[in-house]
Amino acid sequence: MLHSKGVSKAADIYQIGAVLYEFLVGFPPYYTENIKELYNSIRSAKLQVPKYISREGKDLLNQLLSKRPDKRITIDKLKTHDFFKGLDWEKLAKKEIKPPIHLKGDDDNMSDNDANEEYLFMKQQESKFKDRDYTAENQL
Numbered sequence: 400m401l402h403s404k405g406v407s408k409a410a411d412i413y414q415i416g417a418v419l420y421e422f423l424v425g426f427p428p429y430y431t432e433n434i435k436e437l438y439n440s441i442r443s444a445k446l447q448v449p450k451y452i453s454r455e456g457k458d459l460l461n462q463l464l465s466k467r468p469d470k471r472i473t474i475d476k477l478k479t480h481d482f483f484k485g486l487d488w489e490k491l492a493k494k495e496i497k498p499p500i501h502l503k504g505d506d507d508n509m510s511d512n513d514a515n516e517e518y519l520f521m522k523q524q525e526s527k528f529k530d531r532d533y534t535a536e537n538q539l
Contacts (some may be wrong), residue, residue, distance in 0.1 A: 409468030415477075416463025423452055428464060442466070455482040 420428045428447075429440035446464050448457045459482040462472035472480065478488055490496050 407468065409471050412463055412471045412474070412477075413468075416460055416471075419463065420448075420460055423456055423460070424449055428460075453482070455480070455484075458482070 417428055429437055429444060431437050431440065443466075446461060448460055452460070459472070459477070459480050462470075462480075463477070465471045477483070487496065
């Protein structure tokens with residue numbers, strides 16, 4: 400897509416990887432507010448995965464976010480990847496699986512949120528991801 404060659408299923412796989420990375424790490428892969436740096440990193444930088452991500456998580460992210468579309472994992476292989484070991488995809492599709500945790504939101508009692516690290520972390524990160532007009536400095 401960055402090379403103006405159109406998109407394919409491999410681009411969808413990459414996007415799944417980008418969303419999974421953000422879920423696991425707390426911000427997008429190659430994150431920067433400078434759009435030129437972002438595009439250059441997507442094209443050529445090595446993916447940085449924090450040490451606290453499991454071996455299976457790191458392996459899956461690397462396969463999803465591979466720079467080479469022809470080397471990206473397929474959906475069928477993704478479903479059998481060790482990262483998802485024990486997940487019943489049919490039950491998931493039928494919404495028969497309860498989420499392992501429930502994050503408290505703004506509408507919930509704030510005192511309950513104090514014990515919820517994920518919620519507090521995301522509240523701290525919010526300012527990084529607010530929509531802003533790009534400045535001349537970081538436009539293409």
